[in-house]
Amino acid sequence: MLLYEGKDSFLEEIVDFKKAKYVLLPVPMDITTTYLKGTKFGPRSIIEASRSLENYDSELDFEVKDVIFTSGELEIPPDATKAIDVIKSTVSDVLLEKKFPVLVGGEHTITYGASLAFGEDVVFVIFDAHADFKKDVLGSPINHASNSRLINKRNKVILVGTRSLSQEDKKDLEKSKIPIFRAQDYGGLKTNLSELKNLIKDKRVYISIDMDVFDPSLVPGVGTPQPGGILYETMLDYLKVIIGSGDLVGFDVNEVRPLGENNVTEILAAKLIVDLIALRETN
Numbered sequence: 001m002l003l004y005e006g007k008d009s010f011l012e013e014i015v016d017f018k019k020a021k022y023v024l025l026p027v028p029m030d031i032t033t034t035y036l037k038g039t040k041f042g043p044r045s046i047i048e049a050s051r052s053l054e055n056y057d058s059e060l061d062f063e064v065k066d067v068i069f070t071s072g073e074l075e076i077p078p079d080a081t082k083a084i085d086v087i088k089s090t091v092s093d094v095l096l097e098k099k100f101p102v103l104v105g106g107e108h109t110i111t112y113g114a115s116l117a118f119g120e121d122v123v124f125v126i127f128d129a130h131a132d133f134k135k136d137v138l139g140s141p142i143n144h145a146s147n148s149r150l151i152n153k154r155n156k157v158i159l160v161g162t163r164s165l166s167q168e169d170k171k172d173l174e175k176s177k178i179p180i181f182r183a184q185d186y187g188g189l190k191t192n193l194s195e196l197k198n199l200i201k202d203k204r205v206y207i208s209i210d211m212d213v214f215d216p217s218l219v220p221g222v223g224t225p226q227p228g229g230i231l232y233e234t235m236l237d238y239l240k241v242i243i244g245s246g247d248l249v250g251f252d253v254n255e256v257r258p259l260g261e262n263n264v265t266e267i268l269a270a271k272l273i274v275d276l277i278a279l280r281e282t283n
């Protein structure tokens, strides 16, 4: 299952599986995206971009070295339900090996697949411009626009950076009592961060980052861009609070759609992976 591909390793590091703490899983799923296709090229592009980064994380004064094993790309069947099963069983295998899973997408639906490998006690903090709370899209209940709704059936969901939803979604979110930290409400306000802190204090937490949570001026290479997003520094503020008060058990970075020449989206995604690991290691 975990085929080693040295030529495609994250940060250009070849790390022995037994010694690694983190297993990076490239998940090139791009089945249910509705607008711009191309997220299946995200994982490879993020791994390539990571090779231009330093192992040393200067923001956090920590060197991410010899801890990440890079798996070969998961083989994703064309059927969404089967694809979810593959992701679930792969993440379960990583957890059985007592390793920490890091998923790189691919469409956002990969988070739903990953969620099924964890216990129901794990809280999912989902960074996303979109609420992803659609009941079904084009007659299919499994869709990247229904990711949060699907996860919320088993696990508690908290949305951060959200700014795109319908009135129906809004009502459903209120009915389901989903806490939302909207992009427009963030002003570095301590109240915002302390509210989030209280919600996840001492809980097991999974972080999912849909890259469209960022402002499209920073991150243009996504499938469904949305104006008014958060900045990189804001993301770090949120991540510090989450990792500082909860117990991080897994994370993913998803919805990167490579644009070719302009690779800043992939660079930011790769740096986020380094940041998340550095934050967890220094916590």
Ligand SMILES: [Mn+2]
Pocket: 108, 128, 129, 130, 210, 212, 213, 224, 255
């Ligand atoms: Mn989104």
